[in-house]
Amino acid sequence: MSRFSVTYRLRAADRAEALARAEGIALEQTVEIPRAVVPAGYVADEILGRVEDLSPLGPDLWQAMISYSPDSAGAELTQLLNVVFGNSSIQQGIRVTGIDLGDIVAARHPGPRFGIEGLRRLTGATGGMIAPVLKPMGLPPEDFARLAAGCVRGGADIVKEDHGLAGQPTAPFRARVEAVARAVSEENARSGRRALFFPNLSGRPEEIEDNLRFAKEAGAGGILVMPGLFGFGLVERIARDSALDLPVMTHPAFLGPYVLAPDTGFDHGVLFGTIQRLAGADISVFPNVGGRFGFTVAECAQIATACRSADGPGLPMLPSPGGGMSVERAADMQAMYGKDVVFLLGGSLLKDPSRIDMAVAAMRNALDKAQTGG
Amino acid sequence: MSRFSVTYRLRAADRAEALARAEGIALEQTVEIPRAVVPAGYVADEILGRVEDLSPLGPDLWQAMISYSPDSAGAELTQLLNVVFGNSSIQQGIRVTGIDLGDIVAARHPGPRFGIEGLRRLTGATGGMIAPVLKPMGLPPEDFARLAAGCVRGGADIVKEDHGLAGQPTAPFRARVEAVARAVSEENARSGRRALFFPNLSGRPEEIEDNLRFAKEAGAGGILVMPGLFGFGLVERIARDSALDLPVMTHPAFLGPYVLAPDTGFDHGVLFGTIQRLAGADISVFPNVGGRFGFTVAECAQIATACRSADGPGLPMLPSPGGGMSVERAADMQAMYGKDVVFLLGGSLLKDPSRIDMAVAAMRNALDKAQTGG
Numbered sequence: 007m008s009r010f011s012v013t014y015r016l017r018a019a020d021r022a023e024a025l026a027r028a029e030g031i032a033l034e035q036t037v038e039i040p041r042a043v044v045p046a047g048y049v050a051d052e053i054l055g056r057v058e059d060l061s062p063l064g065p066d067l068w069q070a071m072i073s074y075s076p077d078s079a080g081a082e083l084t085q086l087l088n089v090v091f092g093n094s095s096i097q098q099g100i101r102v103t104g105i106d107l108g109d110i111v112a113a114r115h116p117g118p119r120f121g122i123e124g125l126r127r128l129t130g131a132t133g134g135m136i137a138p139v140l141k142p143m144g145l146p147p148e149d150f151a152r153l154a155a156g157c158v159r160g161g162a163d164i165v166k167e168d169h170g171l172a173g174q175p176t177a178p179f180r181a182r183v184e185a186v187a188r189a190v191s192e193e194n195a196r197s198g199r200r201a202l203f204f205p206n207l208s209g210r211p212e213e214i215e216d217n218l219r220f221a222k223e224a225g226a227g228g229i230l231v232m233p234g235l236f237g238f239g240l241v242e243r244i245a246r247d248s249a250l251d252l253p254v255m256t257h258p259a260f261l262g263p264y265v266l267a268p269d270t271g272f273d274h275g276v277l278f279g280t281i282q283r284l285a286g287a288d289i290s291v292f293p294n295v296g297g298r299f300g301f302t303v304a305e306c307a308q309i310a311t312a313c314r315s316a317d318g319p320g321l322p323m324l325p326s327p328g329g330g331m332s333v334e335r336a337a338d339m340q341a342m343y344g345k346d347v348v349f350l351l352g353g354s355l356l357k358d359p360s361r362i363d364m365a366v367a368a369m370r371n372a373l374d375k376a377q378t379g380g
Numbered sequence: 381m382s383r384f385s386v387t388y389r390l391r392a393a394d395r396a397e398a399l400a401r402a403e404g405i406a407l408e409q410t411v412e413i414p415r416a417v418v419p420a421g422y423v424a425d426e427i428l429g430r431v432e433d434l435s436p437l438g439p440d441l442w443q444a445m446i447s448y449s450p451d452s453a454g455a456e457l458t459q460l461l462n463v464v465f466g467n468s469s470i471q472q473g474i475r476v477t478g479i480d481l482g483d484i485v486a487a488r489h490p491g492p493r494f495g496i497e498g499l500r501r502l503t504g505a506t507g508g509m510i511a512p513v514l515k516p517m518g519l520p521p522e523d524f525a526r527l528a529a530g531c532v533r534g535g536a537d538i539v540k541e542d543h544g545l546a547g548q549p550t551a552p553f554r555a556r557v558e559a560v561a562r563a564v565s566e567e568n569a570r571s572g573r574r575a576l577f578f579p580n581l582s583g584r585p586e587e588i589e590d591n592l593r594f595a596k597e598a599g600a601g602g603i604l605v606m607p608g609l610f611g612f613g614l615v616e617r618i619a620r621d622s623a624l625d626l627p628v629m630t631h632p633a634f635l636g637p638y639v640l641a642p643d644t645g646f647d648h649g650v651l652f653g654t655i656q657r658l659a660g661a662d663i664s665v666f667p668n669v670g671g672r673f674g675f676t677v678a679e680c681a682q683i684a685t686a687c688r689s690a691d692g693p694g695l696p697m698l699p700s701p702g703g704g705m706s707v708e709r710a711a712d713m714q715a716m717y718g719k720d721v722v723f724l725l726g727g728s729l730l731k732d733p734s735r736i737d738m739a740v741a742a743m744r745n746a747l748d749k750a751q752t753g754g
Contacts, residue, residue, distance in 0.1 A: 030672070034672070035544075036516070036517060036518075036544065037515065037516030037517060037518070038515055038516060038542055038544060038726065038727065039515060039516050039726070039727030039730055040727050040728075042731075043727060043730045043731055044516065045516070045518070045519070045733075048518055048550070049516055049517075049518035049519065052518070053516070053517055053518035053548075077518070077548055077549055077550070078517060078518075078544075078548065079546075080546050080547030080548050080549065081547055081584075082546055082547050082582060082583065082584055083584075084546075084582065084606075084609040084610060085544075085546035085547060085582060087609060087634065088543070088544060088546070088606070088609055088633055088634065089544070091634060092543065092544065092606070092608075092609070092633035092634050093543075093633055094636075095608075095633070095634050095635065095636030095637055096632055096633075096635070096636030096639075096640070096667055096673050097636065097672070097673055097674065098640055098674055141411065141412055141413060142410070142411030142412060142413050142418065142419070142423055142427070143410060143411060143423075143427055143452060144410075144411070144419070144422055144423035144426070144427035144451070144452075145419070145423065168412055169462070169466065169467075170409075170410065170412060170452075170459075170462060170463070170466065172453075172454050172456055172458070172459035172462070173454030173455050173456050173459060174427075174451055174452065174454050175451055175454065176422070176451070178454075208456060208458065208459060209456065210455075210456055210457075210613060210616070210617060211585075211588070211611070211613045211614050211617040212589065212617055214585070215586065232458075232462070232466070234466075234469075235458040235461060235462055235466070235611055235612075235613070236458060236611045236613065237585070237609055237610045237611040237614075238609075239584060239585045239609070239610065240585050240611075242584070243584060243585040243586055258470060259462055259466035259467055259469070259470075260461065260462065260465060260466050260469050261469065261470070262467075262468075262469035262470030262471065262644065263469055263637040263638045263641065263644045263645040264637045265470075266470070266472055266641065266643075266644045267637065267640065267641030267643075267644060269640075269641075270636065270637045270640045270641060271637040293470055298404070298408070298471070299470050299471055300471065300472055352412065352413070353412065353413030353414050353417060354414075356413055356417045357416075357417055359419075
């Protein structure tokens with residue numbers, strides 16, 4: 007029986023307290039009753055979490071590895087995440103620093119459908135990719151369509167909607183997706199390119215299935231999802247769908263508090279790498295160093311490593327740093343992230359919306375030069 | 381035009397920095413582009429967030445009130461939450477301390493279907509309610525059914541599943557819900573009680589609709605949901621469903637990081653009161669003072685106030701403190717929360733599972749005595 011295990015960083019004054027906390031987590035995340043009343047047999051022997059290792063990390067900091075039964079999680083990703091961190095997320099001084107799925111859970115959650123190689127096959131891109139973002143909210147569909155066509159002309163690999171485009175009255179989901187998908191498709195045909203359009207999935211829960219089918223039929227080349235608002239289960243639902251057969255890009259909206267405080271939540275690489283990949287995302291968007299969000303070089307590097315490591319979960323996926331990108335910084339960013347990356351390009355493209363193609367092309371050229379060492 | 385507004389607590393060294401941060405949020409949460417390139421007209425005049433007020437709170441702390449257009453959120457709760465805190469959740473030193481919906485957004489999100497009065501009508505309870513929890517995971521359906529029957533005999537108002545009961549192989553959702561609903565119904569008939577059974581909603585996204593219908597047909601009297609894992613949209617989807625017509629209880633699993641660090645996330649009352657109510661929850665579970673989670677008296681009181689205040693959103697709902705309840709503490713807890721409350725009763729009931737009825741009855745009696753001043 008292959009158990010899965012989670013590594014937690016705990017705040018505790020000494021080994022005895024750290025062990026008590028670790029044993030508390032093992033109970034809390036599974037049976038949620040005091041140890042003395044855990045039923046003997048299967049529940050105590052198999053279901054109950056087990057503290058497998060406890061080691062000091064520094065002053066008042068300990069690392070505990072706890073293993074769990076695949077039976078405790080069952081087949082659902084939401085329940086797996088619930089066992090990893092459901093109730094313990096509400097206790098001070100517990101941070102998830104690693105997840106090791108083991109064979110059984112890994113088989114249940116195969117991860118990205120496309121991964122890095124799949125995205126290269128779809129786009130034809132051989133180096134770092136660029137994904138300009140359609141915004142701002144409040145524009146009509148035809149304006150987004152015009153911007154999208156310019157992005158394709160300029161050499162975008164992916165044309166992504168802003169995560170804030172939802173059901174605004176000026177550009178409802180269907181009218182917008184239809185107009186932009188058509189513009190991208192026409193511009194692809196005209197220019198011989200293969201840019202993929204990623205609309206931002208929105209809708210009430212009971213509309214999501216129809217909206218996914220609509221996007222596919224309209225010609226979307228992928229789907230942008232916010233797991234912080236819609237749940238990670240939705241990412242996996244899309245990744246598993248062989249009829250839909252579209253890559254998924256995840257956006258970090260609403261997820262900030264899971265990483266911002268060092269004593270709770272998840273390490274950056276776990277949240278924006280491991281868990282996104284486990285859920286089946288092919289591309290994980292996160293705030294880039296040097297942008298508006300204050301992530302450090304080390305945090306961004308940890309995310310990129312977790313996205314691309316050969317150890318899984320599932321296929322390697324593309325990290326997608328957002329913000330902080332410019333023609334001037336292209337060479338530095340290229341050096342930092344290497345070629346397996348999707349750079350988001352945002353507001354800086356919109357200085358003159360009618361010439362967005364030139365702005366995208368300038369970035370494309372700067373990046374290509376950096377890649378060839380030119 | 382009635383805009384909705386959000387109050388943020390900001391970390392900033394002086395008024396100039398605080399104003400710059402507030403104006404940054406107003407951009408980030410709507411157009412997400414630099415101010416200089418915001419299109420004139422509708423986007424700049426209506427869609428762009430507006431800093432309405434900025435006042436000092438203490439050393440390096442400021443309060444900013446920012447108003448947003450109902451058009452920026454559209455009809456979807458997920459997008460409303462995205463405008464409230466999507467990207468700003470990823471920036472250090474920003475905490476949401478209040479949400480004022482305004483008329484237009486309030487009309488779009490009517491909130492709880494039942495509220496406090498509705499729950500009293502369904503259960504017949506006139507004072508504080510008790511909700512014993514069925515656990516641990518790993519038991520077969522017939523054991524949960526036996527425990528549930530005992531809880532009803534003992535005088536439970538609500539019999540709630542543990543939030544960790546999902547698709548475990550020993551008790552899959554449907555077999556478990558069917559067995560427990562039958563036991564609760566039979567015991568209600570025998571004893572003339574009206575206890576409500578709240579199964580824990582689980583399933584992959586594409587199974588949720590069927591699982592909801594199944595629970596209703598099996599005889600569930602309400603639904604337990606974890607919005608931290610399934611999204612707040614699902615809470616609203618259930619609350620709006622007049623055919624389903626079931627009260628919703630929300631569980632805080634996976635939501636901890638939104639409240640634990642004082643400089644990010646949401647104030648306790650906003651997350652476990654305002655937002656749950658906005659989504660349509662009738663009962664909001666949160667960790668009680670004196671339990672395993674370290675919430676303070678002030679934090680719990682803030683939650684209870686936000687759940688029950690006459691100002692909305694929607695109908696007043698029931699706060700449901702979990703943990704820290706015992707026969708000995710019943711009078712104190714009653715004094716702290718008053719009568720509009722649902723006390724969760726957990727592992728302490730399971731010292732002798734075959735006599736859970738006696739344990740529930742002891743709590744029922746202690747609480748009834750406290751309520752009548754006996």
